[in-house]
């Protein structure tokens with residue numbers, strides 16, 4: 001295409017300048033994290049004096065239970081993703097290939113639940129978890145996380161399976177498989193792409209969530225909850241807040257950038273369009 | 276053993292009926308080919324026999340069992356799919372053995388049977404590859420191998436060769452035929468290619484619009500097509516249908532082509548026509564040739580002169596189209612010489628190889 | 643009716659009832675579907691349906707603190723519509739939703755269109771903008787707190803450095819500027835989404851079509867106007883709905899930055915319910931406001947739901 005026309009310079013310049021607005025805050029947070037707090041009192045961009053120090057990067061682990069929060073985040077996001085990865089294809093298989101009474105109603109109910117705000121969950125689930133002693137147990141958030149994910153995850157996998165070669169399923173039936181065996185031995189091994197997409201989207205979403213963990217967890221809090229606590233302390237140390245922010249963000253950010261194409265699929269999927 | 280009987284078989288998808296009461300008996304060990312245009316219900320019938328599609332009404336018997344309630348695995352069948360349907364995540368070996376594994380066959384026996392089938396089809400070198408690493412022809416063989424391994428009583432093929440190129444297709448055709456000679460199992464083979472049907476079948480079932488039009492051996496269908504559809508579907512190039520009516524010309528009835536010449540009626544049909552009856556006069560290109568360029572003729576021959584419309588040299592022979600009244604008829608010129616468009620030549624028509632069909636019912640008057 | 647008719651009547655009733663359990667097409671039933679679906683549906687019932695119905699039920703209760711809930715009829719709702727704080731929350735929600743949706747979609751769409759003219763050299767910048775969408779709202783909130791911090795925050799420190807000391811301002815201390823800051827922060831996180839969907843629509847344009855336009859002598863602006871914009875519209879539509887829904891449900895960012903303040907100036911309905919139900923222990927009242935939020939969300943998503951449903 002470069003043979004035919006040369007793109008003008010202005011789109012690149014324009015987008016470049018605009019992207020500064022997105023990058024500057026990120027640079028700011030990094031700068032704040034690697035300089036002594038006293039030095040950034042005139043703004044992190046002020047480099048009359050510049051001392052590189054990893055003091056905050058060491059201190060923050062000591063002053064705050066960051067390790068525990070990181071571990072909790074990994075557990076919560078990991079288990080939630082695992083749950084969605086395993087359950088969504090089961091539902092998707094049923095909706096894509098099977099006939100059963102109530103199919104349409106169930107499907108519409110399930111896949112349209114993605115509009116439901118999380119706020120709906122907090123009063124009933126808090127009461128329920130308190131009654132069954134699940135408060136501060138990570139499953140108090142994993143259960144609703146996986147449940148909420150079913151709406152988009154089943155839809156995403158089903159849309160993939162709808163284009164799955166029908167004859168493979170027929171062949172499995174001829175080979176003597178029932179539906180459960182067909183699902184397990186033939187469909188699952190060939191549906192790794194949508195399953196990965198579900199896992200990644202769910203990991204990002206659960207890692208970044210604040211509301212439910214903040215309400216249902218006391219001690220076993222994940223990173224975002226800890227971060228609100230750190231910045232909420234009277235006279236926070238901004239260099240350490242910056243470090244905590246970076247630690248909170250870096251894992252999902254890397255995953256996000258690495259797996260961008262899955263988000264494209266996920267986003268168009270939510271709207272009912274086929275990716 | 277495995278004869279197959281379809282009795283009053285009906286299939287409906289929602290409100291639309293796609294199979295209207297199919298009746299068919301297939302003998303044990305017979306190679307039966309279903310042909311017909313796209314959408315006529317061949318695959319649906321086959322899939323009902325396989326147990327992949329439910330039966331709306333009627334019955335399917337395999338051997339002496341009524342199988343419509345049985346799962347595919349309990350019917351003693353195996354199937355080869357048009358797109359081969361090889362499991363992409365399994366090696367060839369696993370693909371071949373999967374059915375046996377599911378049925379709980381001991382591993383040693385699976386290995387032995389897979390090796391046997393691989394040897395029969397020349398797949399030994401490919402056993403550890405995944406389907407993606409195979410050529411189209413190799414995939415096709417694996418698909419056949421998967422069917423063979425389970426040593427079923429009935430093989431079902433759904434257009435198994437249509438994804439291959441012409442050369443490979445011819446080769447696989449004879450290979451399947453050879454396989455059938457060896458195993459002597461009952462085969463139902465679906466295709467929309469009449470050449471495939473003619474070359475492979477013991478018996479051909481011609482279907483159209485959810486009905487069976489005619490059942491017979493390849494030569495029966497070629498020699499006595501039951502109706503216009505079968506006559507034009509079987510044989511290549513297709514039989515030409517000349518539009519016209521029966522008139523009285525002296526003592527014997529004659530065929531008057533619409534806006535065209537008067538043709539004599541084949542002797543065997545002279546008693547069966549009525550004056551004024553609207554009919555099609557069916558002519559195959561082999562039995563209509565320029566004088567001096569025809570096959571040795573047996574019975575009555577009618578000569579006439581026609582103007583050449585269009586010429587298509589094929590090498591060993593030349594196809595000539597001429598107009599008979601409103602209809603176009605193809606003529607085959609054997610030992611061809613140069614022919615010019617618009618040239619007028621004498622042609623001869625072998626009357627015994629011609630057919631008459633009632634225009635209203637489209638049925639052959641031979642019946 | 644004669645006695646002879648009866649069996650056939652009985653038969654037809656049976657057939658009719660049986661037809662309820664027979665899906666269209668007379669296909670066979672796969673009861674095993676319920677086995678596969680059971681875990682999904684059980685979890686969904688526990689984690690979504692139960693809370694949904696329970697919230698609606700609680701919204702008709704007078705239930706505060708740890709006391710026993712009492713039936714309250716529609717009292718919670720009548721209180722809501724005369725509660726100035728709730729009316730304020732409605733107003734804030736409207737401003738918030740419209741502003742965040744408008745700006746994120748406008749920015750994301752424009753950036754997608756402009757980069758459509760030069761996909762290669764804008765890639766890095768696009769990814770940078772897109773990256774913010776992967777940062778959690780809490781982290782984004784903290785980052786933006788750093789920007790508007792009154793003493794050493796980016797804005798005020800720059801203003802002071804260029805001698806505009808009198809413009810330096812406690813941005814989050816004033817309800818109006820706090821709203822602007824909050825909207826800016828949210829737009830910063832959300833712009834990646836419209837960028838993603840619109841750009842996805844644009845890269846799907848057949849190359850040959852754009853090349854043909856250039857061969858025909860079209861200018862860049864004409865390509866933008868006649869090819870890129872029309873093709874981007876489906877992505878734009880998706881983006882509007884998704885950002886709108888996100889904004890309506892927003893909670894994390896507000897909690898991280900302003901907690902609804904100052905003086906409830908940034909308190910949306912989604913945050914109001916949290917304050918009433920969790921901070922002030924008024925579960926019944928909070929539930930009623932949540933139901934209002936739910937209704938708003940449903941109304942907004944009707945077109946989306948219809949599209950999804952017709953897909954099946």
Ligand SMILES: Nc1ncnc2c1ncn2[C@@H]1O[C@H](COP(=O)(O)OP(=O)(O)OP(=O)(O)O)[C@@H](O)[C@H]1O
Pocket residue numbers: 288293311312313314315316317318319320467
């Ligand atoms: N699942 C289905 N739902 C509704 N109609 C169907 C379904 N499967 C097939 N049909 C219809 O049944 C008819 C017969 O289809 P079938 O696949 O048997 O045709 P075919 O003879 O195999 O054609 P082809 O040569 O194209 O494979 C067609 O009109 C088709 O549209």
Ligand SMILES: [Mg+2]
Pocket residue numbers: 317318319433
């Ligand atoms: Mg077919």
